[in-house]
Amino acid sequence: MELDIAVNESTPSSAGEAPEGAPEGAPQDATFEASSGPAFEKVRLGPGEQKSDEQLRRELTVLLFAASEPLSHPRLVELLERPAPARVVAALDALRAELETSELPLVLRKVAGAWRLLTDPEFAHVVNRLRSEPKPERISAAALETLAIIAYRQPVSKAEIEAIRGVQAGPVLRGLVDRGLVRITGRAELPGAPLLYGTSKEFLERFGLSALKDLPRDGELNED
Known part of the structure; x- marks a missing residue:
């Protein structure tokens, strides 16, 4: 069964709620449509939809920390095993709010349409100490x-x-x-x-x- 709904990234649905327009008892692998702009993309919900909001946020943090490049919203949805796209937006918002109120020198930034966990610019001089160290040569x-x-x-x-x-x-x-x-x-x-x-x-x-x-x-x- 395919159910078409528009998920507004600015008003994410809460964890576990069926998307608006979904019939009661809809299967977890039903296909929904999410949008982050004019274009729509189909998203088939997967095991990630069963995860709690806290687990999604923790996994999101690990992914952003370990990634060598910015991760787009669709890519994050896939890496988190396809929860509702709006829940990923909510997890991003929660992580950003947590970092803003914590003492960790980290910030969540959107870079070229994708998300990345960065060090606080205030500590750029500290990071530069590391970058100034000679890098080990590659081994043939x-x-x-x-x-x-x-x-x-x-x-x-x-x-x-x-x-x-x-x-x-x-x-x-x-x-x-x-x-x-x-x-x-x-x-x-x-x-x-x-x-x-x-x-x-x-x-x-x-x-x-x-x-x-x-x-x-x-x-x-x-x-x-």
Whole structure:
């Protein structure tokens, strides 16, 4: 059954209320039409309509915090599992009001027709301290492969790394040492006493590990 109604973003319906014009007992997956302007778009209500106003607001906050770009109203409706569009507008209003009265240095802004959670401009000088820090260089695929071999097989020599990868490892290995991700741990008891390599504390910090035992194992890597 399709029911056509216009949802005004400025007067959102309360949580759990059936949209005006919907017959009593209308199914939750009924299709309604919502508008944020002259154009209409069809919205099929989903599991999000069963969520409380508080849960919607909390999930909305998490989405806006984690998003790397502004989120439009239709996108938020989808990410929140399709509650009534007016309820998303109400959640945005509630979040904005909460931020205005709280001591958190955050603001909710509409940017190019989409929503974004931003730091308060008053604290721009604090954010600039972070931006002025040197950003870590990106690691190439070859360096990541070499780093993985060292992490799982350390202490390991350059010859062992080259035997596994099938290519010369010298330049990549030197680059990892220069970045502080790999360190020399000693020498192997072999002819020529080749250097042995292992990962560093910087490696653990860079990849969010507390110890080498936290590296994923074969079984974990094969899990979907």
